[in-house]
Amino acid sequence: MFNILVANPKGGSGKTTLATNLAGYFAKLGGTVVLRDLDRQQSATRWIERRPVELPLIRPLNSKMKSQAIQSDFIITDSPAGLREEKLTDAVKEADCVIVPIQPSAFDIGATSNFLEVLIEEKAIRKNKTFVALVGMRVNSRTLSALSLAEFMAEADFEVLTYLRNSQAYVTAAEQGLSLFDMRRSAVEQDLIQWSPLIDWVMEMSASDK
Ligand SMILES: Nc1ncnc2c1ncn2[C@@H]1O[C@H](COP(=O)(O)OP(=O)(O)OP(=O)(O)O)[C@@H](O)[C@H]1O
Ligand SMILES: [Mg+2]
Known part of the structure; x- marks a missing residue:
């Protein structure tokens, strides 16, 4: 079982987008997938409800059930804006990896910078039990804000x-x-290329977890 937490306390950073797409990827691969929704807004759970029945199954889980009690190849946890303190510590402790989406804006970079400082102090991360990686979200290359984000991310510890x-x-x-x-390949070709380093990293992590 491989446990991925998607987190950034900044609202609207792209957590649910990353979590649902990761879930879709692993389901298509043929693994059993649980998408755990810790957000009261229940966006990820509603996304599963809209999912066409003929597509590979993704099981919802919206309780705060401990992941150890779940039987699945992959558990992806979508977390709410504002996740902090014990709830953050618990979620990080349970996860094999944390993926942090960051958008290219001064507000997002500021809020995420604080979050990364908190993350690096988490015991599970300090002890290399949980690994953290960053993903730029909604980044249009050749913009100044994309450049600022790249500079910020290059300096980060993750x-x-x-x-x-x-x-x-x-x-x-x-x-x-x-x-x-799940979409027509020709419509998302460019996007799938951008996803491949993220998928490779998660697959590598999950293989070394076995
Ligand atoms: N790469 C992208 N391209 C276009 N739209 C995007 C992209 N990533 C996210 N969005 C859109 O941005 C909005 C916020 O994304 P999302 O809901 O995934 O963020 P979130 O971090 O889960 O928000 P919250 O903190 O409220 O839970 C959504 O409308 C989503 O469809
Ligand atoms: Mg969300």
Whole structure:
């Protein structure tokens, strides 16, 4: 069982988008997948409800049930804005890895910078039991804000996996209960290329976890 936490206390940073797309990827791969929704807004749970029945199954879990009690190849946890203190510590302790989406804006970078300082103090992370990686979200290359984000991420203590562009495909997928991996390949080709370092990292991590 491999446990991925998607977290950034900054609202709207792209957590649910990352979590649902990761879930879609692993389901398509053929593994059993649980998408745990810790957010009271229940966006990830509603996304599963919209998911067409013919697509690979993703099981919802919206309780705060400890992940050790769940039987699944992959557990992806979507966390709420404002996750901090004991709730953050508990979620990090349970996770094999934490993926942090960050958008290219001064507000997002400021809030995430504080969060990364908190993360690095977490015992599970200090002891290399939980690994952290960063993903740039809604990044349009050749903009000044993308440059500022790249500079910030390069200075961070954690690995930078990829930058995902701003794309209507994510919005459409969210509406329809799909992940990019369930969509027509030609419509999301560019996006799938951007996903591949993130997928590779998670697969490598999950293989070394066995
Ligand atoms: N790469 C992207 N391209 C286009 N739209 C995106 C992208 N990533 C996220 N979005 C959109 O940005 C909005 C916020 O994303 P999302 O809901 O995933 O953030 P969140 O961190 O889960 O928010 P919250 O803190 O409220 O839970 C959503 O409308 C989503 O569809
Ligand atoms: Mg969310």
